[in-house]
Amino acid sequence: MRRPLLGLLxxxxxxxxxxxxxxxxxxxxxxxxxxxxxxxxNVGFPLHVTVTSDPGLLTGSYRVRVRAxxxxxxxxxxxxxxxxxxxxxxPNGEVAASGRTHTFGTFTAxxxxxxxxxxxxxxxxxSTTFAVTHPCTTYSRRVVAATRSLKKVRKALRHxxxxxxxxxxxRASHLEKKLRxxxxxxxxxxxx
Numbered sequence: 001m002r003r004p005l006l007g008l009l010x011x012x013x014x015x016x017x018x019x020x021x022x023x024x025x026x027x028x029x030x031x032x033x034x035x036x037x038x039x040x041x042n043v044g045f046p047l048h049v050t051v052t053s054d055p056g057l058l059t060g061s062y063r064v065r066v067r068a069x070x071x072x073x074x075x076x077x078x079x080x081x082x083x084x085x086x087x088x089x090x091p092n093g094e095v096a097a098s099g100r101t102h103t104f105g106t107f108t109a110x111x112x113x114x115x116x117x118x119x120x121x122x123x124x125x126x127s128t129t130f131a132v133t134h135p136c137t138t139y140s141r142r143v144v145a146a147t148r149s150l151k152k153v154r155k156a157l158r159h160x161x162x163x164x165x166x167x168x169x170x171r172a173s174h175l176e177k178k179l180r181x182x183x184x185x186x187x188x189x190x191x192x
Contacts, residue, residue, distance in 0.1 A: 028053060028054045028057055029051070029052070029053040029054070029057060029058065029113065029122050029123040030051070030052050030053070030123055030125070031049060031050070031051050031064070031111050031112075031113045031123040031124065031125045032049070032050050032052075032111075032125055032127070032128075033047070033048070033049050033066060033109045033111045033125060033127075033128040034047075034048040034049070034050070034128075035047045035048070035099065035109060035128065035130060036130065036190060036191075037129075037130055037131065037191060038130065038131050038132075038133055038136050038189070038190045038191045039099075039101070039130055039131070039132055039136060039190065040132070040133075040136045040137040040139075040140035040141070040190065041101065041102055041103065041104055041132050041137045042100065042101075042102050042137070043100070043137065043140040043141060043144060044098035044099065044100050045098065045099050045100070046096070046098065046099075047066065047084055047085055047096065047097050047098065047099035047109075048094065048095075048096045049064045049066065049085065049094065049095045049096075049111060050093060050094050051064065051089060051093045051094070051095075051113055051123065052093060053093070058089075058122070060115060060116070061088065061089075061115070061116035061117070062088070062089040062113055062114065062115055062116060062122065063086065063087065063088055063089065063113075063114050063115075063116055064085060064086075064087055064088075064089050064095045064111065064112075064113055065083070065085065065086045065111070065112045065114060066083075066084040066085040066086075066099070066109055066110065066111045066112070067079045067080075067081040067082065067083055067084060067109075067110045068081045068082045068084050068099075068101045068103075068107040068108075068109060068110075068130075069081035069107060069108055069110050070105070070106075070107060070108070071108070072108055072110035072124075072126045073110070075112065075119070075121060076110075076112040076114065076119075077119075079110050081107065081110070082100070082101040082102060082103065084097075084099035084100070084101065084109065085097045085099060088116075089113070101132055103132065104132050104133065104134060104137075105131070105132060106129060106130070106131045106132075107129065107130055107131075107132065108126050108128065108129050109125075109126075109128040109129070109130060110124075110125075110126050111123075111124065111125040111126070111128070112124055133189070133190075135189035136186065136189045136190040138185075138189070139182055139185040139186035139188075139189045139190070140186050140190065142178075142182035142185070142186070143179065143182045143183055143186050146175055146178045146179040146182050147179060149175050150172060150175040150176065150179060153168055153171050153172045153175060154172060156168055157169065157172060
């Protein structure tokens with residue numbers, strides 16, 4: 001009586017991994033968002049979205065739409081929050097842009113892949129979270145201000161002569177130091 005029972009148990013153990021392996025095909029269309037974990041308020045940050053699909057599944061025109069929200073809704077239109085990206089999907093399945101948000105806190109990047117025309121939802125992702133912090137904002141704004149000032153001084157240096165050129169050279173040197181310090185602070189505050 002033990003032999004048939006052992007035979008059934010062995011057969012059941014062999015079938016379990018096969019059944020589990022056949023059920024794991026993955027999603028036919030998926031979307032993923034790549035962006036920094038900590039960003040500044042009202043300062044642009046890089047945002048990259050990749051769409052992958054089974055061959056021949058996505059035909060037609062599609063839009064990639066991303067919102068910064070405390071909680072994602074059922075669609076792009078019902079999700080409250082700042083629009084980070086709203087662009088046509090490129091032929092290579094990727095979209096890149098500079099995102100921007102104006103509110104401090106922790107958010108989810110709610111990404112939607114919709115068909116153009118009927119707004120049919122093909123893929124959704126809410127796995128990317130990020131924080132908008134005061135320290136990152138402070139240092140990022142310093143970098144932006146120092147970069148602008150340095151650009152103006154370097155432009156003026158091309159046409160300056162004599163004492164004016166020397167003064168502008170000293171100003172450029174001072175701004176370069178200020179910019180390096182701000183970039184170091186931003187790297188630490190924004191964890192880039």
